[in-house]
Amino acid sequence: MYVEGSRLAVGIVVPHDMALDRELWRWAPDDVSLLFTRTPYSPLEVTTELVIDLSDPEMIGRTATDLVSAEPLAYAYGCTSGSFINGVAGEHAIVDAITTTTGRPSITTSGALVTAIRELGLRRVAVANPYRLDISIAFERYLDEVGIAVAGSRNLDLRHDIWHVGYPVTRELLLSADSPDADGIVVCCTNLATYDLIAEVEATIGKPVISSNQATVWALLRLVGAPAIGPGQRLLRTPIGAAR
Incomplete structure (x- = not known):
């Protein structure tokens, strides 16, 4: 768990076309590392077909294992549409897949x-x-x-x-x-x-x-007891604790 000044890492699986890694870093304290990995490339535009491709629990869980050797304490699937397109059951399946393959707690953007x-x-x-x-x-x-x-x-x-x-x-x-x-x-x-x-x-x-990005980092860091940083943002005024 997080102790200020100790170095720790969390893992984030994002879609192949994610371009805002730097924005997620802005919510992280200096002593927390965000480790990113990406799903396999797809040539599709952002349509329902692509979103369904991005919702495959097996693929997401397999992608998360790319980070295991770096020992993240928790994981997130940082994709909103890919984690809501199959409803609550689909979102839960993604969490279960990541947690099963990595042995660590996890969240999704939609769940966050x-x-x-x-x-x-x-x-x-x-x-x-x-x-x-x-x-x-x-x-x-x-x-x-x-x-x-x-x-x-x-x-x-x-x-x-x-x-x-x-x-x-x-x-x-x-x-x-x-x-x-x-x-x-x-x-x-x-x-x-x-x-x-x-x-x-x-x-x-x-x-x-x-x-989406704010909630993802906030909920992911709560899993390890760390604060997210966002001056003036109402969500980040809430106490740190285990995510519900």
Whole structure:
């Protein structure tokens, strides 16, 4: 477990097209190393077909073993769509596959988002994402399955190059997704940069904003008792402890 000043590592499996490793590092303390490995390359665009490819528990568990020799204390599957597309059962299967193959505790991005939503006591959330509509709707179904209501949704309908979306576009996406009925905003996709927007938009709308990358690192570090770093971000004000 984490003791400040001791060096430890956690493992993160990400999709082959992940381009925001550096953003995840921004939430990590200096004495925690994030060790990344990637799923096999696929030439598909960001469609339901690709997302289903990225949801294969056996493939994800096998990929996680690439990091075993570096002895991470815990693992995450850092893909939102790939961990929600098959619902709660699919998300649990991914966690089980990683934990079985590595012998370490694990979480997924979608599971981390749910944990974060519950940690902040949100009952109805607005959803913002870069996906096509069918993938966006699949995330809403996943939230419904875990008992979280959706009070509005906005998507960018992108099939590729999501990591190129700039802060101005993402800021407008978040603000347009908000509604009076929403207790907060959930921003999906680990390839959508959000770090510098979260506290700013929270201050503007007076509600929590939870992003995929933020929740992933927060929940992963909680497994080892370490704090995530994000000045002004509401989620990171919660006490450190074992993830629920």
